[in-house]
Amino acid sequence: MKKWYAVIGDPVSHSKSPAMHEAWFGESGIDASYIPVHVPAGTVGDAVASLRRLGASGWNVTVPHKQAIIPYLDEVDPLAAEMQAVNTVKVLPDGRLLGMNTDGPGFVRSLEERIRQSRRDEPVLIIGAGGAANGIALAMKQAGYGKIAVCNRTVEKAEALCSRIGGEALSLDEAAERLGEFGTLIQTTPVGMSTATGGLPISIGNLDPGAVVADIVYSPLHTDFLKAAMKNGNEIVDGLGMFIWQGALAFNEWTGLMPDTLGTRQRLIAEME
Ligand code: ATR
CATH class of the missing domain: 3.40.50.10860 (Leucine Dehydrogenase, chain A, domain 1)
Structure with a gap:
């Protein structure tokens, strides 16, 4: 059959x-x-x-x-x-x-097929603390990424996620201030989706141009966040x-x-x- x-x-x-x-x-x-x-x-x-x-x-x-x-x-x-x-x-x-x-593991595979070298020892910042962020954080931890921070508009949700994965919870402002510390940034909020308003979930003035910047939104393929990162010289990973x-x-x-x-x-x- x-x-x-x-x-x-x-x-x-x-x-x-x-x-x-x-x-x-x-x-x-x-x-x-x-x-x-x-x-x-x-x-x-x-x-x-x-x-x-x-x-x-x-x-x-x-x-x-x-x-x-x-x-x-x-x-x-x-x-x-x-x-x-x-x-x-x-x-x-x-x-x-x-x-x-397979959502979180799928994200890890998509990240690791695009970046040139392993960055598992470098700190990771996850932006957002919803369902997608939870899955990605757990899969990143399972894949051996040791230092994970989570920033979110509602800090309590970042704290709840971090208490499960042993990460550091930050406000969006704190994360923007300390952005230069992170080797990988993962944008998981709907900010930037075609149906929502565009713009950036966090200001990226302190972003290290050597960091990898990923977004899980894939329509549009290049969100405003990824466009700003590209302009800054960063390697990017789109959500597709x-x-x-x-x-x-x-x-x-x-x-x-x-x-x-x-x-x-x-x-x-x-x-x-
Ligand atoms: P998903 O399952 O796709 O992750 P979700 O569980 O609704 O969806 O989570 C959405 C995430 O995007 C949350 O972290 C949310 O922040 P809050 O916890 O403060 O609501 C974040 N988010 C949504 N709209 C946002 C915006 N305009 N600016 C910043 N963060 C936003």
Whole structure:
């Protein structure tokens, strides 16, 4: 029987995941499809029951269900459990549902494929303390980045995250003041997304031109924050890599294969132009 996969979320119709995964199935010679499924908040339990009954082989989970889906799964791996967020569900051979999270690890892969040398010993600054920042902070720590600071508009949320990962919490002003200390900056807020107002989440007057500056926003590909960093001479990492790698790691969990991430990047950039 033909296998099928899905992404569940609300909104979901604009997701680039179906086209990306279907291209990967095609390139890998796997006869499978991947469909977007609109699942409104509060109905994820029904959606999981339906996906299970209808024989989906796996699915991705996006906003607003990453946490809400957890009680409906049979098992959650340690990283997803620590994050309290699932973005990938794998149907095990015995039919049980395993929840995983490839968002944070996907970010680390996208960062490390773009930078010229390992910067794991240098201090990292994460801007923002929401769901995305939590996943990235845990994955960075697991990958061996020892010194992590988190700055956020609401400092209490940065403190809560830092108490979990052993990092230093800063206000946006403190972080701007001390920006020169950091070898890697990771922008995780929606500031800069096309739908929100542009601008910078933090002023970058003290940024070391030798630092790597990453943004998880990928539309636009170059946010005002990345443009300012480029102008300052910094090496930048745009958010498209995280999107591709979270998908590639999910695809790998489902199929055992690793897709062509570089070709995917070129294709997505061509589509965005
Ligand atoms: P996600 O899951 O994408 O991380 P989220 O959990 O809603 O989304 O978190 C959004 C993050 O962006 C938060 O850290 C938020 O700061 P607050 O905790 O103070 O709300 C941050 N953020 C959103 N809009 C912002 C803005 N205009 N300036 C600075 N930070 C902003």
